[in-house]
Amino acid sequence: MEAGPGVERRLDRACVRVYFWRLLLRQILLKGRKKKRRMSGFTKRLEQASETAKSLVCVGLDPDPARMPVSSVFEFNRAIVDATAGLVCAYKPNLAFYEALGLPGLQDLEKTIAHIRRVAPGVIIIGDAKRGDIGPSAQAYAKALFDVWGFDAVTINAWGGRDSVAPFLEDESKGVFVWCRGSNPGSADFQDAQIVNEEGNMPLYRSMAMACQEWDTKGNMGLVVGATVPEQLREIRAVCPHMPLLIPGVGAQGGDLESAVRLGVDGRGRAALINSSRGIIYASNGTDFAQAAAREADNLRESINQVLEADGKGWP
Amino acid sequence: MEAGPGVERRLDRACVRVYFWRLLLRQILLKGRKKKRRMSGFTKRLEQASETAKSLVCVGLDPDPARMPVSSVFEFNRAIVDATAGLVCAYKPNLAFYEALGLPGLQDLEKTIAHIRRVAPGVIIIGDAKRGDIGPSAQAYAKALFDVWGFDAVTINAWGGRDSVAPFLEDESKGVFVWCRGSNPGSADFQDAQIVNEEGNMPLYRSMAMACQEWDTKGNMGLVVGATVPEQLREIRAVCPHMPLLIPGVGAQGGDLESAVRLGVDGRGRAALINSSRGIIYASNGTDFAQAAAREADNLRESINQVLEADGKGWP
Numbered sequence: 002m003e004a005g006p007g008v009e010r011r012l013d014r015a016c017v018r019v020y021f022w023r024l025l026l027r028q029i030l031l032k033g034r035k036k037k038r039r040m041s042g043f044t045k046r047l048e049q050a051s052e053t054a055k056s057l058v059c060v061g062l063d064p065d066p067a068r069m070p071v072s073s074v075f076e077f078n079r080a081i082v083d084a085t086a087g088l089v090c091a092y093k094p095n096l097a098f099y100e101a102l103g104l105p106g107l108q109d110l111e112k113t114i115a116h117i118r119r120v121a122p123g124v125i126i127i128g129d130a131k132r133g134d135i136g137p138s139a140q141a142y143a144k145a146l147f148d149v150w151g152f153d154a155v156t157i158n159a160w161g162g163r164d165s166v167a168p169f170l171e172d173e174s175k176g177v178f179v180w181c182r183g184s185n186p187g188s189a190d191f192q193d194a195q196i197v198n199e200e201g202n203m204p205l206y207r208s209m210a211m212a213c214q215e216w217d218t219k220g221n222m223g224l225v226v227g228a229t230v231p232e233q234l235r236e237i238r239a240v241c242p243h244m245p246l247l248i249p250g251v252g253a254q255g256g257d258l259e260s261a262v263r264l265g266v267d268g269r270g271r272a273a274l275i276n277s278s279r280g281i282i283y284a285s286n287g288t289d290f291a292q293a294a295a296r297e298a299d300n301l302r303e304s305i306n307q308v309l310e311a312d313g314k315g316w317p
Numbered sequence: 318m319e320a321g322p323g324v325e326r327r328l329d330r331a332c333v334r335v336y337f338w339r340l341l342l343r344q345i346l347l348k349g350r351k352k353k354r355r356m357s358g359f360t361k362r363l364e365q366a367s368e369t370a371k372s373l374v375c376v377g378l379d380p381d382p383a384r385m386p387v388s389s390v391f392e393f394n395r396a397i398v399d400a401t402a403g404l405v406c407a408y409k410p411n412l413a414f415y416e417a418l419g420l421p422g423l424q425d426l427e428k429t430i431a432h433i434r435r436v437a438p439g440v441i442i443i444g445d446a447k448r449g450d451i452g453p454s455a456q457a458y459a460k461a462l463f464d465v466w467g468f469d470a471v472t473i474n475a476w477g478g479r480d481s482v483a484p485f486l487e488d489e490s491k492g493v494f495v496w497c498r499g500s501n502p503g504s505a506d507f508q509d510a511q512i513v514n515e516e517g518n519m520p521l522y523r524s525m526a527m528a529c530q531e532w533d534t535k536g537n538m539g540l541v542v543g544a545t546v547p548e549q550l551r552e553i554r555a556v557c558p559h560m561p562l563l564i565p566g567v568g569a570q571g572g573d574l575e576s577a578v579r580l581g582v583d584g585r586g587r588a589a590l591i592n593s594s595r596g597i598i599y600a601s602n603g604t605d606f607a608q609a610a611a612r613e614a615d616n617l618r619e620s621i622n623q624v625l626e627a628d629g630k631g632w633p
Contacts, residue, residue: 063454097448101464134413138411160496162503165501183477183478185480192476195514
């Protein structure tokens, strides 16, 4: 039996219908995936914090009694926070500095977190802890950092592999920044090692970034990448186009700000946190330390925003 | 001029003299190096602790309120320590479990350390912290762990390379165990990566062991290697013939004890710490938990000592 023009027309219509439904389904699936990857509770909050302050600045709160112009860690942090709260998207206390002061140091950290919540409730607080351990210990660290300290995000160390990272990822409202490529010279020792795998040779930091991209099923992962290594930053951003990157090393460590911003942000000029610690909090060792910190934080914010503007990615 | 028999004899004697002095010098140099590598204040104390208890057992103090038969972490630890003090060379509190309980948990850790010092002053206390960070932060962690907490040794994470490890090594009376090859499945993800370097391909854990061997100028470094991976343990012991190895994974994690002992000890049957945490401290969940812990610790000690005896490396 030969097919007449009516049959052909019906076939054509069926094809169009199939094509239409295929497109629609693909859109839905893609949207779902995109949403999952970029709009976790954490990345949403981070984006809001950045947009509110029109800022990608993260201030590292690393109190060092030898450099602080006041004796109380909490008073020091409070003054810095009060002076800079409108200029930043995040604060990042590094736990090492508080632990070095014993239990009183940790009490000061507790009070600092509570103070940030009071004066800047929308700002993200990142616990720079670089914790990493196997199963039950990693679970305990996740509990300590998210439930006890109440951090919005943490930095972790992925040396122990997938099952050492997993306990930190469970709550999609909490961010998890894996220390991928450091800003210090020693980071080259292991992180830059050339490894052999199915896809050919590549540096280990790249392989770690690829693993994190795969493990990030809830969209709440990020990576720590130093501003001092622009080539590595470019490469890691290409592997993880949407992940928030926490970028230390522009202040005291001398990383180039312009390239850090340009290579660190995502396609929309967002999803990067440019961190400065010593460059901001020790801008002055006089009684004007808080105002000096605010001036430095504002300068950093402006310099970043100029790069974003120049690339047509400024704030609305 | 032809050399007569007298000249030949004199040459022979000169050769013998040169050979003798060369041998003597070599002995002196080797002895010096050996001394430097093996007899730091820390390794000396570790060896004394092992010899006193005739034990390579390290008990992990990882309190988990969900599994403890008493409510106070300190009371739990105190009972375990009192029952096992004569059977072990070291205790290893993992900081994660104390941090998960907030500041009260850390106060219990403080009291636990003080209690161990009172009842077992010769026993080594290892702070299982797996800390690692760059320069000033690593310095702060070293200060926290050694000066504030007063640990005799710590576990650290060397992901940040040489300058992230250096601050921990300064005091040769303190031990520093680098997390080299974990006992968990995820440790294969990065630690087993095949890397390319001047000496050909090798797994990353081996390259890390080689780096530590080079960095260990004060003889106070050790490595953490899981009992669950005997082949890696053998390889790492060959790279670092004298370093103390801290070996977790024989209890709840199912690593084979006999191979862990045989492959983990140095040539004299020493310089290894066989760790069990859950297998000892949760041996019973009744009121007899401390006696049960002592029984398990004693069993572990005896089983280890049988392997040492069989290899002619028992205690004097």
